[in-house]
Amino acid sequence: MNWQKVWAFNKYWVMSKSQKQYDYIRCLAKNNQWTPHKSQELRNIIDLLESVSPTRKTLTTTYQHIWGYFKKKCNNEELHRYLRLLDGLQPDDDNLGPFLAQLTKKYQIDYLEKSRIIIELNKREN
Template sequence: MDNWQNRWARNKYWVMARSQHLYDEGRFLAKNNNWSPDKEATFNKILRTAEALQPTQKTLANTYQHIWGYFKRTCTPEEKRTYLALLKELTPKNDQLGFFLQQMAEKYRVGYLLNSRLLKECFNRSDLI
């Protein structure tokens, strides 16, 4: 994968958790695998803009539902119950769901998600450990 593709893959859920609009802009940039210096500048602006935003309950829930799609067919019934309970309790200040999804990515060895900036940040938050 090209560097920009790796950067998009690593950052896309992190951006989505902050703004669906910014995520859509990034997705549009990545379309057709055609990168340019102008697109690089725009992508960097998207990341800077996203850094100034905080996730909301709605943006986090939407993003985590996308991530859950990687597990919904392989998870155990107990894992599904845990996911649904944590989703119901989710707020930006009570985000146990991100940590749970990071653990699921480890268990099911979903490398794409293990490299996700969003899940890495959830895992590294000291208040969750």
């Protein structure tokens, strides 16, 4: 699998665990100049993050980015629910992620449907 597909799949999942690693990978990918060494670095970072738990801050940032796909599509009820869930977001009691996964399905956001974070949120709900 090429690095762009790996990155697209893992992008928000990485962000949910470490803004620092997310920013580092973005630097690696700068100018689309990719090497086998960079591919291995990407894989190493992803492997390292498997054991990292999201924080309220990293989840908030990630979910705000994901929300950007819905903010012009959603209705007022969905907006208010998003804001309420964001305000009460706790990593160990995350109701916002599943809500965003529901919106992803409802609005058929292809990019998000194929992203690791949404796939994992959907698995948790089933």
